[in-house]
Amino acid sequence: MTTTSRHAPRSADPAEPSLPLSVLERGGHPAGTSAEQAVRDMVDTARTADAHGYRRFWVAEHHAVRTSASSSPAVLIAHIAARTERIRVGSGGVMLPNHPPYTVAEQFATLQTLHPGRIDLGIGRPSGGSTEAHRLLEAALRRAPGAGTGFPAQIDELLGVLFRRGPDRNRFHSLPLTPRSATPPEVHVLGAGTTSARLAGERGLPFVYGHHLSRSVCRPEAVEGYRAAFRPDPDHPGQDGSRPHLAVSVHVVCAETDELAESLALRTAVHLAVHSGNTTSLGPLSPAREEHLARRILDEYQVVHGAPAKVAAELEALAALFAADELMIAPFEVSGEARARTLRHTARARVTSPARRAARR
Structure with a gap:
């Protein structure tokens, strides 16, 4: 039986400022799919985002994760930027403790010369862990001897190289960065x-x-902490360092109807639970138990799901909650086709900016 969305389509008001939408791509690699197909899916998803007006397309960094094909952001960015036209392409993010900051600076300086004005360098730090697998991974990704220790020092080292800061802010100031755009x-x-x-x-x-x-x-509370700590820095050419800029990433499943989107989201949650090994100790699951587990996962990861109108309303509420300047859509589903579908449908409903709209009053 065909179902329809309970939410009537909204007509965009040209007077309402649109909230910029971007994409966080985690590089889904479904079981039974080849690595080659998983990478092609990332490229196709990026091209979909480019065609539908998204601002940025960022690829994640995941190591030794069988369900992701996104282990080398710089390589993927070069490939994706060459196959898209307008969208900014970047990392979401480079896990800085895994790499010498000088190497990261060289990689992204090269990318910027290849694709001027289109490259973003998102940086973060891995969640870490104390298991033997985490310790082995840390050893495999060991940084060069003598590199700065601690995330703050690594950030300062990276910024010092990229923005030509002197010895007070960059201990490698005597080394030229090449190429330098x-x-x-x-x-x-x-x-x-x-x-x-x-x-x-x-x-x-x-x-x-x-x-x-x-x-x-x-x-x-990190959001308000960011704004409270913000100090303008004029040494960031090419971007506005005079005011805080907050983007909020959010899982989304968007389809033709609310009912279909919910079904797809629940199916994906079960798939992720099974392939992460979280259900192995539970034995076979009854349909009721399976649905209960899936709904817990959707709640834990705060997945927005529905038809375009419902998704737009929930994204606007999220943007208002944090007074966000931008939202980064992380398609929740695993296959490339499903991720592209979510981006197409989300783009159909114009997401207005509650914070900006309130500022105009």
Whole structure:
């Protein structure tokens, strides 16, 4: 039986300012799909975002994760930027403790010379862990001897190289960065906690709050902490460091109807639970138990789902809650076709900016 959305389509009011939408791509690699197809899916999703007016397309950095094909952001960015036309392409993000900052600066300076004015460098730090697998991964990704220790020092080292800062702010100031484009890539800090937010604010950088992460790691107070800590920094050519810029990332499933979107979101939640190993100790699940588990996952990861009108209303509410300047859509589903569908449908409903609209009154 065909169902229809309970939410009537909205007509966009030209007087209402539109909220910029961007995309956070986690590089889904479904079981049974080849690595080649998973990478092609990322490129196709980026082309969909480009065609539908999204501002940015960022790829994540995941290592030793079988369900993701996104382990090398710089390589993927080069490939995606060459196959898109207008959209900014970047990292969401480079996990800075995994790399020497000077190497990251060289990679993104090269990308910026290849695609002038279209490259973003989003940086963050991995969640870490104490398991043997985490320790082994940290050893495999070990940084060069003598590199700065601690995330704040690594950020300062990176910024010092990119923005030609002197010895007081960059201990490698005597090393030239090559190639050096006229304008460095935009630098953003990603995080879900107060430490990353404060670091972004103190350095006058844009901050991306990871609302799409689980409730257990998200700290909503980080947003106000970012604004309170913000100090303008004029040494960031090519981006506005005079005021805070907050983007909020959010999981989304968008389809033709609310009912279909909910069904797809629940199906994806079960798929992710099974392939993450979270259900192995539970034995076979009854349909009721399976649905209960899926709804818990959707709640834990705060997944917005519905037809375009419902999704737009929920995104506007989220933007109003945080007074966000931008939203980053993280398509929740795993397959490339499904992620592209969510982006197409989300773009259909114009998401207005409640914060900006209120400022005009």
